[in-house]
Amino acid sequence: MIFTSFAIENGAGTIQLFIAVTKALGLHIQNKPDNTSIGEWLAAVRQQRGISQRQLVERSGISRPTIKAIETGSTGRVTSMITIMRALGLKPRLSRRGRSMVPQNGNDVVYTPRPLARWVVEHFKPSGRMLEPCFGDGAFAEQMPGCDWCEINKGRDFFEYHGKADWIITNPPWSYLREILQHNMKLADNIVMIITLNSLWTRARKKxxxxxxxxxxxxxxxxxxxxxxxxxxxxVGVVHFSRGWTGDIKMTDHRSIAPVHYE
Known part of the structure; x- marks a missing residue:
């Protein structure tokens, strides 16, 4: 098991060994439903995104027989699995089982209720160039006419977007919070995100x-x-990050003074 763990940590080994090691360590692939095999999950993601096996061959450089073997039997090398995940726009990340920040079905693409989106935009009153990096079903974009937007499922990958904005307002997938916040800070001076507040206070996040x-x-x-x-x-909170801000943090509990009505 020690040798196998070392191999997995270095991207080597077979998918079956990967499954055994991660199970023993109490880990699972983020966003993969527990009742679905790795192969079934990758096939479902590929089909949902309208990508054929032939197109995946072109994107990944992995042969079609290898892709078919992974999708139908979860057999193959870990390196091939990771390459396919990246070609599908997935990030090969593991998390420990237990209480999670995402729904139990593994899908943290949870759309923003329109009353909440309207309330957030009315509060912050963004102006100038606006960007919604996680378009979803368009709740925030509807409240920011003329804004630019990204959405991986619509062919607009946020991590390939390099335009500048004055304001970004979004409800990001929480499993990608770190990466999205980092990219947001390269693009805009004001960033508003709906997140769980415990994710703000890690030493690495603050730094x-x-x-x-x-x-x-x-x-x-x-x-x-x-x-x-x-x-x-x-x-859960709505957090405003501001470039160059040196003042105090304004803390408001809108649950009591101006609650959002979802009906």
Whole structure:
């Protein structure tokens, strides 16, 4: 097991060994439903995104027989699996089983209720060039006419977007919070995100925000929106990151003074 773990950590080994090691360590691939095999999950993602096996061959450089073997039997090399995941726009990340920030079905693409989107935009009153990097079903974009937007499922990959913006307002997939926040800070001076507040206070997160020249300007506490939003027991907030901000953090509990009405 020690040798196998070492091999897996270095991207080597077979998918079956990878499954055995991650199970023993209590780990799972983020966003993969527990009741679905790796192969079934990759095939479902490929089909949902309208990508044929032939197109995946072109994107990944992996042969069609290898892709078919992985999709139908989860057999093959870990390196091939990771290459296919990246070609599908997935990030090969592991997380420990237990309480999660994402729904139990492994899908943290949870759309913003339109009353909440309207409330957030009315509060911050963004102006100038605006960007919604996680378009989803368009709740925020509807409230920001003329804004630019990205959405991986619509062929606009945010991580390939390099335009500048004055404001970014979004509800990001929480499993990609670190990567999305880092890219946001390269593009805009004002960033507003709906996140769980516990994710703000890690040493690495605070350092990354500071090193990028940003600071938290405002935190508004909100109730967790109704289902299908995941209930994690963690406080959800709307956080405003501002470039060059040196003042105090404004903390507001809008649950009591101006609650969002979802009906």
């Amino acid at each position: 990354g925000i500071s090193d990028a020249g940003f600071a938290i300007r405002e935190i508004m506490l909100i109730d967790t929106p109704p289902s299908p939003w995941p209930y994690t027991g963690m406080q």
